[in-house]
Amino acid sequence: MSTTTDRETSLDGLRHRIDELDSQLHALLMERAQVGAGIAAARLASGAESVVFQPDREADLMRHLVERHEGVLPLATVEHLWRELISASLRLQGDFQLHLDGSADLLGMLDLARFHFGFSCELVPGADAADVVGSVAASDGDLGLIALQDRADLPWWRGLSTDGAEVIARLPFLVLDERPADMPALVISRSVAETVKRDTLVFDARWTGVLPGNLMNEGLEVVSFHRSASGVDALLAVSAHLSEDEIFKACADAGAEPDVLRLVGGYSAPIDVEGDADDDFDAAASEGLTE
Numbered sequence: 001m002s003t004t005t006d007r008e009t010s011l012d013g014l015r016h017r018i019d020e021l022d023s024q025l026h027a028l029l030m031e032r033a034q035v036g037a038g039i040a041a042a043r044l045a046s047g048a049e050s051v052v053f054q055p056d057r058e059a060d061l062m063r064h065l066v067e068r069h070e071g072v073l074p075l076a077t078v079e080h081l082w083r084e085l086i087s088a089s090l091r092l093q094g095d096f097q098l099h100l101d102g103s104a105d106l107l108g109m110l111d112l113a114r115f116h117f118g119f120s121c122e123l124v125p126g127a128d129a130a131d132v133v134g135s136v137a138a139s140d141g142d143l144g145l146i147a148l149q150d151r152a153d154l155p156w157w158r159g160l161s162t163d164g165a166e167v168i169a170r171l172p173f174l175v176l177d178e179r180p181a182d183m184p185a186l187v188i189s190r191s192v193a194e195t196v197k198r199d200t201l202v203f204d205a206r207w208t209g210v211l212p213g214n215l216m217n218e219g220l221e222v223v224s225f226h227r228s229a230s231g232v233d234a235l236l237a238v239s240a241h242l243s244e245d246e247i248f249k250a251c252a253d254a255g256a257e258p259d260v261l262r263l264v265g266g267y268s269a270p271i272d273v274e275g276d277a278d279d280d281f282d283a284a285a286s287e288g289l290t291e
């Protein structure tokens, strides 16, 4: 005669438990989609014309997942599942296309696009980052995915603005060792509502001559930079707590005030699940800045 423990640990017993869990999960997923459709209907009723991304809400959801998470399921798997669910919700609100930076590594780009936006999202290859910025600014609710390089071939971010296309997210959102879809990138969209809360602001900053060498010490991250004959363009990520005056002062303390400082978006800072996210970035990037 089999005991309860035998039934719980036998192959048949475990499969039976998986069937039960799948059925509960499926019911919950269907209910979640229904709630998403409710949000879509409420948006439509409020007169919203196109898909409305809520990057800060998405970041909150992810943060809660990280806080609750335990056990053997890889966190990156959970992230991907939720990204697919969120994308499904978005598609219930309307169609949108994702414009891809065609100058970046294609496989890395596709991996990231599919991981973050799911498999039903229509992908549109763009020539390069500047082309993606133009397409998103001219669209009615499309998104763009632009690969981040420490040294950019062109200062593509000059095309961003808070009344055109702006930065809304930075990927990957969960910083994990050896994670899938780990190409560093920015997501851009047409300008999002003022009510969006973001802890990091992104600026187009320009200096004639060289870039101050120790901006990072002042709490300013050079996300990407482009050097030309006349000077340096930088895409700066800065804590949203700092005012523009404080940013100018921090730059002056680091060596020189920029000639141009223009807000071009913001995002909820990625979560470094295993350690210090800043480690990867600046050691590599800042080395080449003051040559």
Ligand SMILES: O=C(O)C(=O)C[C@]1(C(=O)O)C=C[C@@H](O)C=C1
Pocket (backbone or CB within 6 Å): 036, 039, 052, 053, 054, 055, 057, 058, 061, 085, 086, 087, 089, 090
């Ligand atoms: O909360 C919303 O406003 C939603 O539209 C729902 C939802 C989700 O599926 O959780 C979907 C898309 C948004 O970008 C954020 C969250």
